Amino acid sequence: MNSRCPSRASVAHVTSQHLRPLAAACTAALFFVMTSQMASAQEAVDQTQAKPATTEQVPAKQGVKTPEAPGKKSKSPVAELGTVVVTGISGSIQSALKVKENSDNIVEAISAEDIGKLPDVSIADSLARLPGLATQRVDGQASAISVRGLSPDFAGTTLDGREQATIGENRGVEYDQYPAELINGAEVYKTPDASLIGQGLSGTVDLHTINPLDLSKRALVFNLRGEHNSNGNLNPGTGTGDNGHRASFSYVDQFFNHTLGLAIGLAQVDQPIQEKQYQAWWWSADNGSAGIDQNWGGPHTPGMPDNVISQEGMQLRAQSQDQKRNGLMTVLEWAPNDHYYSKLDLYYSTFNKKKFTNGAQWSSSPYDNVSYDNVATSPGQPLPIVTSGTVNGIAPILQNEYTKEHDKLYSIGWNNKLYLGDWTAMADLSSSSATVKLHDAYLFSGLSGGAFTSVGFNTPAGYGYPDFRPAVDLSSPAAMVFTDPDNYGYNGREEFDRQVDKIHAVRLQVSHPVGWIFSSMDLGLAYSDRTKTKQADVNFAWLNGNGSTDTTYQNHFSTPINSAFLYNPTSLGYGGIPGVLNYNVLGALYNQFYLTQQNGQGDWSRNYTVEEKVPLAYAKFNIDTTVAGIPLRGNVGVQFVHTDQSSNALQTDGNTVVGRISGGASYNNVLPSLNLAATLGDRQYLRFGLAKTMARGRIDDEKISSSAYVAKVTDGPAAGQVLWSGSGGNPQLKPYVAVGTDLSWEKYFGQASYVAAAVFHKNLLNYIYTQTVLDYNFSNYINTTPTLVPTSNIGSFSTPENGTGGKMDGLELSGSLEGGLLAHALEGFGVQANYSLTNSSIPTSSISSIPGGPKTLPGLSRQVANLTLFYERYGFSVRVAERYRSSFTGEAVALFDQLGYTKILANRQTDLQLGYAFSSGSLDGLSILLQVNNLSNSADSTVQIATLPNNVPLTRPLEYDTWGRTVLLGFNYKL
Numbered sequence: 008m009n010s011r012c013p014s015r016a017s018v019a020h021v022t023s024q025h026l027r028p029l030a031a032a033c034t035a036a037l038f039f040v041m042t043s044q045m046a047s048a049q050e051a052v053d054q055t056q057a058k059p060a061t062t063e064q065v066p067a068k069q070g071v072k073t074p075e076a077p078g079k080k081s082k083s084p085v086a087e088l089g090t091v092v093v094t095g096i097s098g099s100i101q102s103a104l105k106v107k108e109n110s111d112n113i114v115e116a117i118s119a120e121d122i123g124k125l126p127d128v129s130i131a132d133s134l135a136r137l138p139g140l141a142t143q144r145v146d147g148q149a150s151a152i153s154v155r156g157l158s159p160d161f162a163g164t165t166l167d168g169r170e171q172a173t174i175g176e177n178r179g180v181e182y183d184q185y186p187a188e189l190i191n192g193a194e195v196y197k198t199p200d201a202s203l204i205g206q207g208l209s210g211t212v213d214l215h216t217i218n219p220l221d222l223s224k225r226a227l228v229f230n231l232r233g234e235h236n237s238n239g240n241l242n243p244g245t246g247t248g249d250n251g252h253r254a255s256f257s258y259v260d261q262f263f264n265h266t267l268g269l270a271i272g273l274a275q276v277d278q279p280i281q282e283k284q285y286q287a288w289w290w291s292a293d294n295g296s297a298g299i300d301q302n303w304g305g306p307h308t309p310g311m312p313d314n315v316i317s318q319e320g321m322q323l324r325a326q327s328q329d330q331k332r333n334g335l336m337t338v339l340e341w342a343p344n345d346h347y348y349s350k351l352d353l354y355y356s357t358f359n360k361k362k363f364t365n366g367a368q369w370s371s372s373p374y375d376n377v378s379y380d381n382v383a384t385s386p387g388q389p390l391p392i393v394t395s396g397t398v399n400g401i402a403p404i405l406q407n408e409y410t411k412e413h414d415k416l417y418s419i420g421w422n423n424k425l426y427l428g429d430w431t432a433m434a435d436l437s438s439s440s441a442t443v444k445l446h447d448a449y450l451f452s453g454l455s456g457g458a459f460t461s462v463g464f465n466t467p468a469g470y471g472y473p474d475f476r477p478a479v480d481l482s483s484p485a486a487m488v489f490t491d492p493d494n495y496g497y498n499g500r501e502e503f504d505r506q507v508d509k510i511h512a513v514r515l516q517v518s519h520p521v522g523w524i525f526s527s528m529d530l531g532l533a534y535s536d537r538t539k540t541k542q543a544d545v546n547f548a549w550l551n552g553n554g555s556t557d558t559t560y561q562n563h564f565s566t567p568i569n570s571a572f573l574y575n576p577t578s579l580g581y582g583g584i585p586g587v588l589n590y591n592v593l594g595a596l597y598n599q600f601y602l603t604q605q606n607g608q609g610d611w612s613r614n615y616t617v618e619e620k621v622p623l624a625y626a627k628f629n630i631d632t633t634v635a636g637i638p639l640r641g642n643v644g645v646q647f648v649h650t651d652q653s654s655n656a657l658q659t660d661g662n663t664v665v666g667r668i669s670g671g672a673s674y675n676n677v678l679p680s681l682n683l684a685a686t687l688g689d690r691q692y693l694r695f696g697l698a699k700t701m702a703r704g705r706i707d708d709e710k711i712s713s714s715a716y717v718a719k720v721t722d723g724p725a726a727g728q729v730l731w732s733g734s735g736g737n738p739q740l741k742p743y744v745a746v747g748t749d750l751s752w753e754k755y756f757g758q759a760s761y762v763a764a765a766v767f768h769k770n771l772l773n774y775i776y777t778q779t780v781l782d783y784n785f786s787n788y789i790n791t792t793p794t795l796v797p798t799s800n801i802g803s804f805s806t807p808e809n810g811t812g813g814k815m816d817g818l819e820l821s822g823s824l825e826g827g828l829l830a831h832a833l834e835g836f837g838v839q840a841n842y843s844l845t846n847s848s849i850p851t852s853s854i855s856s857i858p859g860g861p862k863t864l865p866g867l868s869r870q871v872a873n874l875t876l877f878y879e880r881y882g883f884s885v886r887v888a889e890r891y892r893s894s895f896t897g898e899a900v901a902l903f904d905q906l907g908y909t910k911i912l913a914n915r916q917t918d919l920q921l922g923y924a925f926s927s928g929s930l931d932g933l934s935i936l937l938q939v940n941n942l943s944n945s946a947d948s949t950v951q952i953a954t955l956p957n958n959v960p961l962t963r964p965l966e967y968d969t970w971g972r973t974v975l976l977g978f979n980y981k982l
Contacts, residue, residue: 095120095924096879096886097837100759100823102192111629111641112200112682113696113751113765115140118192122217122228123257123272124979127918128940130190131182134212136873137195138765138821138841141892144914144947146280146328147970150181154195154210155767155817156845158866161702161743163207166214166418167352170205172441172508174358174414176541176613176707180212184358184416186274188230188255189336191217197767198696198749200680201627201644202529204514208702208743209769216352219259219268220340228257232936232977237944238281238970241325242589244574245363248329251277253975268340273333280328283581283969284366285472288320290963292390292955293373300373302956310379310396316955316963317371317393318466323475323582324366324406331359348424358414364449365408365577367481367587369401369462370493376400385468389959392468399461403481404492408449409592415442435514443506448592450499450548450600453492454479455565465583470912470948470964474583482576482586489550489599490565499548499600504613508539526631529644533623539706543613546602566599611664612735615656615710619703623648630683641683648676648701654738656712658788665789670711672739676701690756696749703742704775708807710736715788715804717797729795731785731802741809744773759837762822771812774849779805813864817845835880843871868895868913884922891915909965910950917942932981940973 102118115137119125127133131149135142142149143159151159159179164171166185173180196203196211203211234251255274261267292298295313299305311317334356341349371377377400384391420437454460463476479486491498516531550566572594576586596602627644653671657664680698687693703709713735720728751765783804790797821841826833847864870893877886893913919942924934949966 096877096884097759097825100839104755104759104761104823106194108690108755111684112196113198113694113749115195115197116192121981122226122259123188123230123255125187125190128187128938128975129183130185130187130193130214134193134195135890136875136888138819139197139817139843139871140195141868141871145181147282148183150183151179152182152212153866156815156847156867157209157864160705161207161209163205163211165205165211166354167216167420168204168213169420169437169439169512170510170535171418172439172510174441174443177705184356184414185214186255186276186332186334188274189272189334191215198682199698199700200642200682201625201646202531204533204623206700208700208745216336216338217259217270218340219270219338220261220265220342222259222261225261226259227982229980230255230977232975234278235974236279236281237972237974238283240327241281242327242363242365242577244589245327246329246361247279247327247363249279249281251279266341266343270338272336276330276332278330280330281971282326284324284326285582286322286966287318287964288322290316290951290961291319292316297390297955297957297959299956306373306376308373308377308379310382312382315384315391315393316387316961319372320368320370322366322368323579323584324364325577325579326362326364328360328362333357346426350422352420354418356416360412362410365587365589366406367579367584368404368406371398371401387468389961394468395465397461397463400459401462402457402459402492403453403477405452405481405487405588406449407588407590407592408447411446413444429520431518433516437512439510441508443504445504448499448501448596450489450592450595451492451495452487452568452588453490454486455488455490470967472581472967476583481584482588484568484570484573484588487588488565488567497547498550499596501546501548501596501602503544505542506540510535510537521628524630524632525628527629529627531625535621538616538618540616541613543610544604545606545610547605548596548600548602550600568595569599611657611659612712612714615654615712617654617706617709618652620651621648638686639683643681646678648678650674652709652738654709654711654736656710659714663791665791668711668713668787670738674741676742676744691754694751694753699744699746701742701744704740704807708736708775709738709740711738712736715785717790717792717795719795728798731797731800732804734805737806737808740775740807741773743771743775745769745771745812757825757828760823760825760828765819767817769815771814774810774812775807776810777805778808779803780808813847813849815845815847815864817843819843835878837877839875841873845869865896868892882924882926886920887917889915889917910952912948912950914945914947916945934979936977936979938975941970942972944969944972
């Protein structure tokens with residue numbers, strides 16, 4: 008990759024420049040309208056008129072246990088008489104609100120509209136519509152979830168109460184790995200209790216599978232939707248396209264007098280992703296009192312006016328992906344009598360992704376001896392912006408990349424409950440694993456012999472795509488050849504990554520009624536063993552004939568691309584370039600190049616193993632009492648967590664492996680929690696939560712892999728000394744710790760309506776950030792330079808370290824309203840809205856002390872809002888949903904591998920859903936569905952935050968990416 012090109016931010020980017028006040032205003036208006044109208048509406052509306060779309064009556068059955076995920080509050084072992092299953096948009100809201108209302112904790116919930124039918128295409132999309140939650144897009148798809156302004160690293164995710172292995176190097180779950188068609192719902196715990204295992208610092212997301220004994224009869228559901236991407240096929244011939252499909256099948260049945268339940272779900276997704284990328288590498292002033300020439304001693308740039316801001320380089324890339332996922336979910340429930348209940352869950356999925364990225368890039372830095380003609384500028388701050396002209400002396404770089412990834416996820420859990428009089432005993436066994444295999448390769452091409460060309464350009468002063476007009480045809484095999492166009496020292500690169508993450512866990516719990524203010528107590532023990540192993544191997548590619556040995560390299564040796572590997576050109580017309588070379592990367596790599604293994608420090612550091620052994624004990628007392636005539640419920644408890652973490656990895660001196668090293672640490676955390684819910688009136692509650700929570704650092708931060716070497720100091724106070732220095736992970740890293748306080752007021756009315764207001768405060772006692780330790784002990788490291796004897800084993804080491812944290816304060820307003828509560832003419836209409844305002848701060852002793860660093864927590868969006876309008880009646884359904892996330896600061900590695908920050912702009916995405924469900928005749932059970940995701944084709948954009956050479960602050964657009972609209976059309980059929 009070009010060393011001048013800033014790498015992407017480590018978090019997914021989101022865009023849009025200004026907060027459209029629609030969602031926030033609607034939320035506030037909804038809050039006040041509902042508060043004033045709900046009392047009279049409840050009295051005026053005959054509740055019998057508001058009928059759910061579909062209901063199924065579950066007959067009373069003695070001996071059927073109420074299934075519940077581990078950690079849920081124990082309920083009666085006998086199923087409730089007359090349980091009603093409601094479907095449709097209103098039914099989904101009604102089910103989710105029932106979970107929220109009945110919980111002892113402060114939670115949010117989503118529920119499927121029907122079997123195999125979550126409200127959105129992905130789980131992350133549905134979760135992002137909940138108050139205080141926001142999504143981060145990966146490849147244009149909602150994948151990661153932020154809870155209350157903290158990045159996805161801080162949120163815990165469980166499946167039926169069990170922690171899940173992940174495919175990334177971190178703990179954050181990528182939700183697109185879980186087919187929405189196989190998930191029945193989810194709860195987001197904003198306040199934990201002592202029995203919640205795998206909890207996160209910001210919150211915990213618990214995904215639910217279906218309970219087949221909840222249904223009254225057999226159900227078979229078929230779901231098929233075609234999918235189309237509006238960007239078209241950007242890279243022809245690669246095997247990707249702009250059309251795909253989603254298909255699923257669910258079978259639910261009950262046997263032996265409703266004591267044995269079986270649910271099987273299959274889901275397949277073939278999803279096309281087509282992305283148009285544009286990135287300005289950097290912006291600066293070349294000439295004049297603010298320029299590089301007068302401040303940094305750089306060369307003068309001919310033709311460039313003094314004191315104007317211009318691009319220092321750019322890249323345009325078209326990326327095509329084909330993602331195929333197959334998922335299987337199986338649930339087996341057994342409740343043979345009043346004394347025993349068992350549930351076995353199995354989830355398995357395979358995920359195959361092929362990605363092709365073709366594009367053009369070049370440097371226009373003064374250090375590359377470029378010149379300009381016909382330069383025109385537009386007004387800008389702090390200086391005018393160069394927006395058009397011609398730049399001469401450009402060396403175009405074409406980079407064609409191929410990526411193939413194969414993931415396998417496996418999760419199994421077996422939960423058993425034994426009811427013995429007043430005692431309930433529970434045993435839960437689980438295992439989860441994630442395996443990743445990644446193959447990535449890219450090659451460079453450019454003008455033969457190191458030639459240069461000129462490029463006419465017209466770039467926007469704000470955000471949008473540019474218009475570049477090279478003087479040569481970048482799609483011509485006669486003009487563009489395999490070479491090293493910018494003196495990188497190699498012609499291409501190939502990488503193989505392998506990763507395995509495994510979690511094995513066991514949990515035991517006993518519950519028993521107690522007296523006084525407590526209804527019952529839960530005492531539990533749990534143990535988990537998590538091991539994540541990562542291996543990366545890198546090969547460098549050299550053109551055949553380019554020297555007789557691996558160490559002989561000619562910078563501008565070139566070879567035409569074999570015509571057998573050529574595809575039709577890739578169009579970059581959205582950026583003005585008609586086409587660039589498009590070819591079979593692997594075919595060319597293995598026929599026109601030779602490979603040598605060449606792992607650098609950044610590659611060796613990804614070869615490691617991290618293991619965490621976590622025994623845990625908890626005690627929780629469930630509260631059920633009355634105070635001054637006010638019913639009060641909730642829980643109080645404590646969780647004791649012991650962590651024994653260790654890591655082993657390779658030790659290198661930069662490019663050479665010199666040995667292996669291991670290390671680790673053990674520590675204890677005591678996590679008390681309190682949840683109270685006071686019933687103030689008819690379905691009106693005041694909730695309070697107080698808890699101490701923890702979240703371990705990134706798994707790749709806990710690795711011990713490192714690079715260390717000795718060198719003689721040539722200047723400064725230590726001149727003449729031979730000192731150690733290095734960088735790497737920290738196996739002794741302690742977790743993030745926070746104390747959170749929550750207060751929530753909620754009022755429920757009608758069948759699917761409520762209004763709520765919540766405030767929270769979170770004090771981060773411990774935070775993790777990268778710093779240089781000046782007194783690091785290198786006694787366990789091997790000195791690979793025997794001619795230099797270190798003065799001391801103490802030196803400097805750059806590593807993640809624990810430090811003081813910060814604080815967060817937030818306000819959340821949310822509500823849902825059925826139109827029929829206001830007027831009979833509005834029957835079938837409904838609205839959901841929420842708005843969150845979050846502030847945070849970091850002490851100067853932490854990450855904000857880095858020059859240019861943020862003053863708020865990285866990843867924090869100050870404002871998050873959602874608005875959903877829907878209509879559902881007479882079989883028709885319409886839903887328009889918009890979500891908004893304001894800008895936030897993300898960490899990025901900028902030039903020269905220095906830690907930097909980029910501002911990620913606000914994003915607003917609108918989705919549309921239209922449907923019709925047949926309710927009689929031969930088509931009864933059939934529904935037709937049209938969905939359009941990202942209706943406005945919203946872009947992801949980032950901003951450069953830096954200074955000009957004369958230290959004047961500068962803010963300019965960096966990246967602008969679009970993925971087009973995704974259109975899905977299909978049907979759902981239920982027997």
